[in-house]
Amino acid sequence: MKLFNKVKYLICSLLLSVLTVHAQRSSFTPGEIWPDDKGVHINAHGGGILYQKGKYYWFGEHKVAGGAGNKAMVGVHCYSSKDLYNWKDEGIALKVSEDTISDIAKGCILERPKVVYNKKTKKYVMWFHLELRGQSYKAARAGVATSNNVNGPYTFIKSYRPNAGIMPFYPTGTPEEEKVNCVNPKGRSEGFFCRDLPGGQMARDMTVFVDDDGKAYHIFSSEENATLHVAELTDDYTGHTGKFSRVYPGKSTEAPAVFKRNGVYYMIGSGTTGWAPNPARWFSATSIYGPWTYHGNPCIGEKAEITFGGQSTHVLPVQGKKDAFIFIADKWTPKDAIDGRYLWLPIKFNGNNMEISWKEKWDLTTFDAK
Structure with a gap:
């Protein structure tokens, strides 16, 4: 009888496992x-999503258990989905290197990977924030890799600090007090900019945005995270042209997520409080270079002051639906990074204003109720 019960238990467990996975x-x-097609919690933190040929591809930081913390021990993970609810494990798109002198050596810090498709070169281009192994957050570099296939493998090209020796572009209407003067720098942020001018600007938390005309932009936290930079990429998306603007200088914004709606550019970001959540902040502009207008916290309701426990990483336009944008954030767990959770919430618009409220459970039909 005991043997029968054990067999019965094993069969039930197996059936439950199969049902859970599928x-x-x-x-x-x-x-x-959030289980993938194998029943394993999706491992794509700080990520971004690319829609290509009828599928969504989710790229993010692959975390490991065992105290590695924020170090990249594996690389960038990729998942695919046709409906946004169910995700297939596509494997590691970009592997860290076993070569200890490589920029992306195992144990480096590789954060916030974003992939875009270049229609001219027909290549997929991945940008990410890179910190060299053993240097903590000193390097503050942008890294780039390319692939002929959306799910990889991606080949690492280079890492560097952008726009060395180049002064910012100033959109019409930029206040004089926001223009850099390296002869007499104003404040800490401008001082950091001038300090880094010869070797290139710091590039940490980041995203990549492709505009309607095919031009791509790298948006990143710079100047010791005090100021955002919006920088134009070259036609092949693998370098910087030297044209860039500074956004909200000196106000410490990171975790940028950029999208466009009805000709208006939107940006959601966060303050800089390490791994601890803080109030989100959003901006809008009629030009990608600005001037950007600050609007405060888009989140409303309970725990809005800590962005519901998360931090922005991406805003996803839903294909086939009008005015359908999903705010994507990470709920970081630095002591057990692999357990980090994902907060996906619908963005609600009132004219050109936006709101994000908490939902325990929701689906894409939310966007049908206008």
Whole structure:
């Protein structure tokens, strides 16, 4: 009888495992475990999503257990989905290197990977924030890799600090007090800019945005995280042209997520409080270079002051639906990075203003109710 019970238990456990792995999801449950097609919690932190040929591809930092913390021990993970609820594990798109002198050597810090497609070169281009192994957050570099296939493998090209020796572009309407003067720098942020001018500007938390005309922009935290830079990329998306502007100088913004709606550019970011959540902030502009207008916190309701426990990483336009944008944030768990959760929430618009409120469970039909 005992043997029968053991066999019965094993069969039930196996059936439950199979059902769990193959159960199809039809809604989002922010902050909960999100299994992939193998039943494993999705491992794509600080990521971004590319829509290509009828599928969404989610790229993010692959975390490991065992105290590695924020070090990159594996690389950038890729998942694919047709419906945004159910994700297939596509494997590691960019592997860290076993070569200890490589910029992306195992144990480096590789954060916030974003992939875009270049229609001219027909290549997929991945940008990420890179810190060299053993240097903590001293290097503050931008890294770039390319692939002929959306899910990889990606080949690392280079890492560097952007726009060495180049002064900012100033959109019409930029206040004089926001223009850099390296003869007599004003404040800490401008001092950092001038300090780094010869070797290139610091590039940490970042995203990449491709505009309607095919031009791509690298948006990143710079000047010791005190100021955002919006920098134009070259036609092949693998370098910088030297044209860039400074956004909200000296106000310490990171975790930028950029999208465009009805001809208006939107940016959601956060303050700089390490791994601890803080109030989100959003900006809008009619030109990618600005001037950008600050609007405060887009989140409303309970825990809005800590962005519901998360930090922005991406805003996803939903294909086939009008005015449908998903705010994507990470709920970081630095002591057990692999357990980090994902907060996906719908953005609600009132004219050109936006709001983000908490939902325990929701699906894409939310966007149908206008």
